[in-house]
Amino acid sequence: MDLETGKYHIFSLATQKMVGLHAGDDLNYGGHASPVFADDDADPRWMLQKVNNGKYLIKPxxxxxxxxxxxxxxxxxxxxxxxxxxxxxxxFWTILPTDDDSIFEITKEDTVEGWTVRNDKINIAPLSYSDKNKFVIRPDTSFRTSEEMREAREAESPPVEDWDILEH
Known part of the structure; x- marks a missing residue:
């Protein structure tokens, strides 16, 4: 299964933990880099941007x-x-599907080194083809564009009929 450019949640299959940055990481305070964690405090929301030949940019x-x-x-x-x-x-990253449509291995472009869970962080190591190298990637359905939000509000609030409130 090829993933399209879009918003996704990423979880570690081995630990069942969210993969992402912490809310209080250095990037929020003007820092230049922060480690990626696999724990309950991580924000699992990522943008996968397909560039070419199955390669991706991966962004929080x-x-x-x-x-x-x-x-x-x-x-x-x-x-x-x-x-x-x-x-x-x-x-750039290559995202390789496994036998399960929602489970993937993520490797550095043109290498066999990929994302691997070690303790509470994600390391880069040669793939061992174990669950430590596998990640569940699911579309982020919580994010809505302004148009989607407007449509949702309209569906939740049917239009009020034109009537005079003083008559009732």
């Missing part, structure tokens, strides 16, 4: 100027304007 949903990348052996989120693409910094 609340900070679209931030890209997922590598810092040493850990997965980090970097501010685009502060880091160049390369071995250490933002990079």
């Amino acid at each position: 949903l609340y900070a679209l100027n931030v890209l997922a990348g590598i810092h040493g052996t850990e997965l980090f989120a970097f501010r685009e304007e502060k880091h160049q693409f390369g071995d250490d910094g933002p990079c």
